[in-house]
Amino acid sequence: MATHRHGSGASRGVSDHARAASPARAPSGNGRRPTLHDVAARAGVSKSLVSLALQGSTKVAPASRDAILAAADELGYRPNRTASSLVRQRTHTIGVHILDLHNPVFAEILDGVHEAVRGHGYSTLLVTGNADPTTERTEITRLLESRVEGLILIAHRLSDEDLAQIAAEVPTVVVTWQTQGIPGLDSVSGDDVAGAMLAVDHLVGLGHERIAHVSGGDNRIAHQRRTGYEWAMTRHGLEPRVVEGAFTESGGYTGARAAVDAGATALFVANDLAAIGAMAALRDRGLRVPEDVSVVGYDGMRLLDSLDLTTVAQPLADMGRTAADLLIERIGDPNRAVVHSQMETRILARGSSGPVRS
Amino acid sequence: MATHRHGSGASRGVSDHARAASPARAPSGNGRRPTLHDVAARAGVSKSLVSLALQGSTKVAPASRDAILAAADELGYRPNRTASSLVRQRTHTIGVHILDLHNPVFAEILDGVHEAVRGHGYSTLLVTGNADPTTERTEITRLLESRVEGLILIAHRLSDEDLAQIAAEVPTVVVTWQTQGIPGLDSVSGDDVAGAMLAVDHLVGLGHERIAHVSGGDNRIAHQRRTGYEWAMTRHGLEPRVVEGAFTESGGYTGARAAVDAGATALFVANDLAAIGAMAALRDRGLRVPEDVSVVGYDGMRLLDSLDLTTVAQPLADMGRTAADLLIERIGDPNRAVVHSQMETRILARGSSGPVRS
DNA sequence: ATGAAAGCGCTAACAT
DNA sequence: ATGTTAGCGCTTTCAT
Numbered sequence: 217m218a219t220h221r222h223g224s225g226a227s228r229g230v231s232d233h234a235r236a237a238s239p240a241r242a243p244s245g246n247g248r249r250p251t252l253h254d255v256a257a258r259a260g261v262s263k264s265l266v267s268l269a270l271q272g273s274t275k276v277a278p279a280s281r282d283a284i285l286a287a288a289d290e291l292g293y294r295p296n297r298t299a300s301s302l303v304r305q306r307t308h309t310i311g312v313h314i315l316d317l318h319n320p321v322f323a324e325i326l327d328g329v330h331e332a333v334r335g336h337g338y339s340t341l342l343v344t345g346n347a348d349p350t351t352e353r354t355e356i357t358r359l360l361e362s363r364v365e366g367l368i369l370i371a372h373r374l375s376d377e378d379l380a381q382i383a384a385e386v387p388t389v390v391v392t393w394q395t396q397g398i399p400g401l402d403s404v405s406g407d408d409v410a411g412a413m414l415a416v417d418h419l420v421g422l423g424h425e426r427i428a429h430v431s432g433g434d435n436r437i438a439h440q441r442r443t444g445y446e447w448a449m450t451r452h453g454l455e456p457r458v459v460e461g462a463f464t465e466s467g468g469y470t471g472a473r474a475a476v477d478a479g480a481t482a483l484f485v486a487n488d489l490a491a492i493g494a495m496a497a498l499r500d501r502g503l504r505v506p507e508d509v510s511v512v513g514y515d516g517m518r519l520l521d522s523l524d525l526t527t528v529a530q531p532l533a534d535m536g537r538t539a540a541d542l543l544i545e546r547i548g549d550p551n552r553a554v555v556h557s558q559m560e561t562r563i564l565a566r567g568s569s570g571p572v573r574s
Numbered sequence: 575m576a577t578h579r580h581g582s583g584a585s586r587g588v589s590d591h592a593r594a595a596s597p598a599r600a601p602s603g604n605g606r607r608p609t610l611h612d613v614a615a616r617a618g619v620s621k622s623l624v625s626l627a628l629q630g631s632t633k634v635a636p637a638s639r640d641a642i643l644a645a646a647d648e649l650g651y652r653p654n655r656t657a658s659s660l661v662r663q664r665t666h667t668i669g670v671h672i673l674d675l676h677n678p679v680f681a682e683i684l685d686g687v688h689e690a691v692r693g694h695g696y697s698t699l700l701v702t703g704n705a706d707p708t709t710e711r712t713e714i715t716r717l718l719e720s721r722v723e724g725l726i727l728i729a730h731r732l733s734d735e736d737l738a739q740i741a742a743e744v745p746t747v748v749v750t751w752q753t754q755g756i757p758g759l760d761s762v763s764g765d766d767v768a769g770a771m772l773a774v775d776h777l778v779g780l781g782h783e784r785i786a787h788v789s790g791g792d793n794r795i796a797h798q799r800r801t802g803y804e805w806a807m808t809r810h811g812l813e814p815r816v817v818e819g820a821f822t823e824s825g826g827y828t829g830a831r832a833a834v835d836a837g838a839t840a841l842f843v844a845n846d847l848a849a850i851g852a853m854a855a856l857r858d859r860g861l862r863v864p865e866d867v868s869v870v871g872y873d874g875m876r877l878l879d880s881l882d883l884t885t886v887a888q889p890l891a892d893m894g895r896t897a898a899d900l901l902i903e904r905i906g907d908p909n910r911a912v913v914h915s916q917m918e919t920r921i922l923a924r925g926s927s928g929p930v931r932s
Numbered sequence: 933a934t935g936a937a938a939g940c941g942c943t944a945a946c947a948t
Numbered sequence: 949a950t951g952t953t954a955g956c957g958c959t960t961t962c963a964t
Contacts, residue, residue, distance in 0.1 A: 251957055262935045267959060277933055292743070297719040298656040298665070299957035303940045307656070317684060318876075323675040330704065339716055342700040346688065358697055361655040385650070465880045496880040518676075522823045522854040523881075609941055620951045625943060635949055657941035661956045 250291040259287035270295065301363065310543060311341045311359030313352065315371035319463070319489055321517045321532060325370050325391055328536025336544045338365070349373040360386060366543045370536075371437075387546040391539045393436050394556050402546060404539045404557045406530040408437055411561040412444025415484045415512045415528050418563050420452050423572040424482040424510060427454065430461040430471030430494060432486030438463065441486055441514060461490055468493030472511075476501060481572050482510040488517045491525055495568070506570030516564060524567035531559050608649040616645035628653065659721065668901060669699045669717030671710065673729035677821070677847055679875045679890060683728050683749055686894025694902045696723070707731045718744060724901045728894075731793075745904040749897045751794050752914050760904060762897045762915045764888040766795055769919040770802025773842045773870045773886050776921050778810050781930040782840040782868060785812065788819040788829030788852060790844030796821065799844055799872060819848055826851030830869075834859060839930050840868040846875045849883055853926070864928030874922060882925035889917050 256263045261280055269276045269284040276284075287293075301307045310333055314322045326342075333340050341364055345352025352373055359367065366387040374382070376398065382388055383401040390403045412429075419427050429445040432438030442458060449456040457480060461471030468490025475483055476498065485491040491513030495505060503509050513520065516529025538557050546552060614621045619638055627634045627642040634642075645651075659665045668691055672680045684700075691698050699722055703710025710731055717725065718740070725746040732740070734756060740746055741759040748761045770787075777785050787803040790796030800816060807814040815838065819829030826848025833841055834856065843849040849871030853863060861867050871878065874887025896915050904910060 252959095253957080263958080264936080264960080265934055268934090271959090275933060280933080294743070295719055296660075296721060296957055297716075298659045298721060299940090300959070301656045301940095302654075302660055302942090302957080303959045305940070317675070317681040318678055320676055320678065326675060327704070330702075339713075340701075342702075343698075344688075344700075346685070355697075358655070361653055363654060363656060385652070465877070469880070492877065492880050496882065499882065519823070519850070522827070522850050524854065524857065610943095611941080621941090622943080622952080623950055626950090629943090633949060638949080654941055657956090658943070659956090660941080660958090661943045663956070 249296075250293045251296070252293075254291055255284065255288045255293050258291060259283040307363050307365060308338050309341055309362070309364050310338050310366040310368065310540075311343070311356070311362070311364035312368045312370065313356055313359070313372060314342065314344045315373070316347050317344050319487075319517075320519055321488065321515045322370050324517060324532035325536040325539075328533035328538075329368055329370070329540045330536075331533075332537045332540030332544075336540070338544070345373070347373070353378065356382065366547050368539050368543055370539075373435075387543055387550060389539045389543045389546070391535055393440075394558070396556070400546075400550070400554065402539075402542045402555045402557070404535050404542065404559065406535075406559050406561040408440035408561075409444035409447070411514065411528040411530070412441040412484065413448040414561065414563045415514065416445055416448035416452065418526070418565060419482045419484065419510060419512060419569065420448075420454070422482075422510065422569060425454055425572070426457070426480050427482045427484060428457040428459060428475035428478070428480035430459055430468055430475060430483055430485045430490060432490065433460070433462040433467065435463075438486055445484055461486055463487050463490060465489055465493030465496070469497045472497035473501065476503060476509055480509065482512070482569070484512050484514075486514060488513040488515040488520055488525065488527055491520075491527070491568075492523065495523075495525070505568050507573060510569040510572075512563075512569055520564075520566075526566045526569040527564050528561060529564045530561050535559050607654075608651045609654070610651075612649055613642065613646045613651050616649060617641040665721050665723055666696050667699055667720070667722050668696050668724040668726065668898075669701070669714070669720070669722035670726045670728065671714055671717070671730060672700065672702045673731070674705050675702050677845075677875075678877055679846065679873045680728050682875060682890035683894040683897075686891035686896070687726055687728070687898045688894075689891075690895040690898030690902075694898070696902070703731070705731070711736070714740065724905050726897050726901055728897075729795075745901055745908060747897045747901045747904070749893055751798075752916070754914070758904075758908070758912065760897075760900045760913045760915075762893050762900065762917065764893075764917050764919040766798035766919075767802035767805070769872065769886040769888070770799040770842065771806040772919065772921045773872065774803055774806035774810065776884070776923060777840045777842065777868060777870060777927065778806075778812070780840075780868065780927060783812055783930070784815070784838050785840045785842060786815040786817060786833035786836065786838035788817055788826055788833060788841055788843045788848060790848065791818070791820040791825065793821075796844055803842055819844060821845050821848060823847055823851030823854070827855045830855035831859065834861060834867055838867065840870070840927070842870050842872075844872060846871040846873040846878055846883065846885055849878075849885070849926075850881065853881075853883070863926050865931060868927040868930075870921075870927055878922075878924075884924045884927040885922050886919060887922045888919050893917050 252263045252266050256266045266284050269281045343355040345355050369390045371392045380398045383398055388401055392405055394403045394405045431442050446456045459471045459474045461467040468485050472494035483494055485494045494511055498505055498509055505511055513525050513527040516527050520527050610621045610624050614624045624642050627639045701713040703713050725744055727748045729750045738756045741756055746759055752761045752763045789800050804814045817829045817832045819825040826843050830841055830852035841852055843852045852869055856863055856867055863869055871883050871885040874885050878885050
């Protein structure tokens with residue numbers, strides 16, 4: 217597995233473009249941004265009328281409306297959201313926390329979230345904790361202080377206690393795993409235990425017996441996928457072989473190496489990203505896929521289409537959409553019963569899994 | 575190239591957990607969130623003292639401080655950022671627009687941005703236009719209305735005019751490409767022309783002559799990479815062969831297929847994502863890499879380590895860090911000269927490129 | 933159709 | 949060390 221470093225040598229070309237003194241439609245030289253007051257003064261009307269006009273009210277005379285719009289335009293007026301949220305007591309914004317921007321899976325879930333959220337007239341504030349619990353708490357706190365009207369957590373590392381506190385404070389839905397027993401907290405997830413069993417069934421169907429599992433580390437999802445694997449193996453009368461890995465390429469790489477060195481003919485890897493790492497490990501060991509070793513991933517991210525990797529697929533965008541819908545529902549009715557939506561999971565057989573070699 | 579659809583059938587399990595009436599430390603039943611006023615009342619002091627205490631001022635008597643902190647805690651007080659930004663006239667927030675969350679390249683740039691921005695005591699507001707110009711404008715407008723103190727555009731689809739207007743309004747830096755001649759607008763980019771030439775030189779060095787370029791479509795970056803390719807080919811006395819593609823896997827897939835059908839022995843693909851698609855096309859055509867066809871990508875995203883793809887690498891996180899540093903600098907001094915920082919670009923030779931077959 | 937006035941939750945002089 | 953006061957920029961009654 218090649219790695220590389222960049223020197224940070226860079227040319228810094230300084231051009232002679234200083235900032236223009238007063239570009240078209242920019243705030244007048246004084247530095248302060250124009251406010252409603254300024255627009256009103258320039259249009260020769262009152263603040264309230266400007267406010268009405270800008271909201272497109274019909275009870276504003278066409279003449280004043282035009283004057284106001286012109287004045288606003290000339291001044292480069294930009295409404296101040298912080299001020300208006302303050303007085304309206306609404307932000308029309310929902311906060312989204314994403315565990316890890318590097319995993320394309322989350323981007324696909326986010327697509328669904330965005331679509332639904334925008335459809336309901338809300339906008340989103342997106343933050344990430346970079347998989348670091350402290351940063352995560354800080355960022356979510358910031359969302360709360362910004363008075364988002366709801367929260368979608370696309371995976372997280374919060375304790376149940378933190379989660380309960382947050383859910384008590386603002387409508388919240390967790391995507392990716394189910395957190396039972398927390399009041400008011402909805403969730404959208406796949407069935408990870410069942411999904412893992414699908415993977416094993418698929419490999420057993422191809423004649424494999426020495427099926428190893430490269431785990432996803434020490435977290436709830438990883439545990440569930442591991443449990444499903446163990447159950448399925450046992451049910452087929454096979455001996456589970458788990459090697460420790462992680463939800464990352466390097467986790468898959470090391471795990472896969474250990475697994476094949478121990479004689480596995482098939483790998484069920486905890487997620488797609490790790491499966492890509494596993495493929496790299498096999499390549500570096502001189503093993504062919506699927507002739508020598510079969511590989512199955514988990515998640516169903518679109519990138520895998522190109523990589524021809526068999527995987528346990530979840531309807532990612534649908535999960536995001538559902539989460540957003542549930543959230544909007546709960547914002548409308550904070551007391552409605554908790555919903556745990558479980559999405560359909562299926563095996564997507566592709567080129568990385570094949571019959572066991574004889 | 576396999577594709578799939580999910581049914582959106584899902585079980586919706588409704589549990590009986592209604593939202594608890596009044597969880598620990600939650601706002602008192604009335605629904606309104608507690609304010610400074612409430613905390614003050616409960617602690618038996620004035621609003622201002624609470625404000626001071628919460629900011630950790632030293633001029634608050636320890637006794638009152640404790641009482642205030644206790645009251646705030648009991649009430650589940652959460653400061654209201656919109657209110658405080660309004661009066662302070664500062665948000666300590668910088669807005670980041672990202673072109674496409676699905677391309678891991680942007681996540682890597684973002685890592686650098688986050689690191690530097692947090693190091694300077696700012697936080698970020700992240701939005702994406704999903705590569706749609708209209709959504710992009712809407713989202714950036716929202717950032718401006720939220721009064722971010724600066725803007726980082728990690729690729730965008732804005733016109734020069736829009737860009738100029740935005741840059742005149744708030745300190746802005748563009749990452750990924752250079753936009754010359756816009757007052758006050760800094761940029762951080764690689765040298766895409768030179769980078770493309772590196773790719774060609776590399777392939778020529780391996781003996782290739784029928785080197786095709788799978789383009790990235792109709793945008794500035796794609797044009798530059800294409801130009802670099804054409805220059806280099808001409809310089810080597812070779813005939814440029816460009817097939818149209820896009821900065822996506824499917825763009826790479828179709829482009830690569832056309833290119834090899836036309837007899838190319840090597841492909842220089844416009845970016846890494848497209849290169850992954852190109853690899854899929856070759857696989858589907860029964861061609862081996864690099865024995866039959868060599869492939870070179872562009873960007874240097876980490877995922878390529880695992881995929882063993884040769885690429886023209888840019889120091890992505892460094893670019894993000896630099897952008898953030900430049901932005902903070904300009905926030906401090908809006909009139910300092912414009913900077914175009916150009917980062918070092920290098921070829922990373924890996925397993926997807928090899929000697930031409932004889 | 934338009935304006936005056938009150939106030940959203942907070943901070944920052946300015947008193948005391 | 950603590951309280952009083954005056955806004956920040958906006959929306960929204962309520963008059964006119």
